[in-house]
Amino acid sequence: MQNTKTFTGYDTVIDLSDDDAEITHVGRGTPCGEYLRRYWQPIYLEDQLDDLPKLIKVLGEELVLFRDKSGDTGLLHKHCAHRGASLEYGIIADHGLVCCYHGWNFAVDGSLIKAGSEPENSPIHKKVVQGAYPTHEFGGIIFAYLGPTESIPAFPIFDTLEDKNLERIPFVVTTHCNWLQVFENTQDPIHVLHLHARSSGVQFGVASGVDQIIDYENTPLGMINVQTRQVEDHVWVRTTETILPNMNQGGAIWEEAESEKFFQRSAFTRWMVPVDNFETMTIGWRIFSKELDPRDQGDRKKIGVEAIDFVGQTKDERGYEESQRYPGDYEAQVSQRPIAIHKMENPAMSDRGVMKVRRLLRNQIRALKGKQEPSQYIQNGRGTISTYQQDTVVRAVLDEENKQSYSKALVKHILNSKDETEEKRRVDLELHCRELLRKLN
Structure with missing residues (x-):
């Protein structure tokens, strides 16, 4: 049976205000974003990663992905914890990534290896940490876990x-x-x-x-x-x-x-x-x-x-x-x-x-x-x-x-x-x- 009402273009209300954010919005702090962050997520192909850091976005968050000279892969917050310069312009080091602006060197886990020109015994080395996420490489793909560290699951092999x-x-x-x-x-x-x-x-x-x-x-x-x-x-x-x-x-x-x-x-x-x-x-x-x-x-x-x-x-x-x-x-x-x-x-x-x-x-x-x-x-x-x-x-x-x-x-x-x-x-x-x-x- 067909609907007899036709040519309803003018009468049809188009309301785009409700986009079902509960299951569509993915930023940090959103219900769906927090759920997705509880699992390992693939983020990059291994052979795309060369001798330069890569600026990427995952779950609405801008991050910098790199592989240091020792072969370890790091995933850091985009902006340096020192003064906010983007680490996409960082220098790959033997261990970690060095910010181009003032030479602060962060390890793949976000710990501060060297604070540029600051004395080696400066307490700032224990105080400052760069935001970082764990990564795992499998089958030519780099995965990351972007959730709370107390909830990190084992990496799944299907x-x-x-x-x-x-x-x-x-x-x-x-x-x-x-x-x-x-x-x-x-x-x-x-x-x-x-x-x-x-x-x-x-x-x-x-x-x-x-x-x-x-x-x-x-x-x-x-x-x-x-x-x-x-x-x-x-x-x-x-x-x-x-x-x-x-x-x-x-x-x-x-x-x-x-x-x-x-x-x-x-x-x-x-x-x-x-x-x-x-x-x-x-x-x-x-x-x-x-x-x-x-x-x-x-x-x-x-x-x-x-x-x-x-x-x-x-x-x-x-x-x-x-x-x-x-x-x-x-x-x-x-x-x-x-x-x-x-x-x-x-x-x-x-x-x-x-x-x-x-x-x-x-x-x-x-x-x-x-x-x-x-x-x-x-x-x-x-x-x-x-x-x-x-x-x-x-x-x-x-x-x-x-x-x-x-x-x-x-x-x-x-x-x-x-x-x-x-x-x-x-x-x-x-x-x-x-x-x-x-x-x-």
């Missing part, structure tokens, strides 16, 4: 990063809008059908354009969406994972579901890190293997700084007219306004995943406001964090009811297998799927 036979290429791309618009897109599976297959032609795999049965499940880390498709004589179940507070793992970009596979893991692991309220950097790894990219459609040369090898992710990869004709994620996310106005939206059933992401975030943020620290990732017996993204394809033709039953049982098995090794999870899932299909047939 199970999808265990396999040393996979090729992981670091990347970072910028999206000029609020972080939540980028992050919640990970739980909007219906957009894959429309934006990436019908509106703009096939941008990823042809199979992505097949109608899905969509469901959502909570996980110990956040949530997954479950997409079940009948692709000719194969049933394809994809789980796309959102890990709180701002991480995502997704499957093979050009998956066509033409052959059987079980528990095939991520083609990308990434974080949506707020630069400030109006800009986001998506930073992580593109992951390659023969199984993930059997036709060699990925292009390693196109992955790096402001570059990724699938369409529609950056501002300058295409001209305006082409992006109008074939819009991608970047256009869809940025065009929602710098910060999307949630109260002006009209959510439908297909938006359940997005609403769930917002609700999960809001619950965590409000718990922190109530002095309850966010729960950190729990390691499995191998010292890694079990995750739940995967693709499974079986040769079968099922009706809608049986597809739903099969998918639900498959996902339940995956969620219950978190303590097993990757190979055992894969083998056990195949056995489980075979048994499920035997019963359904």
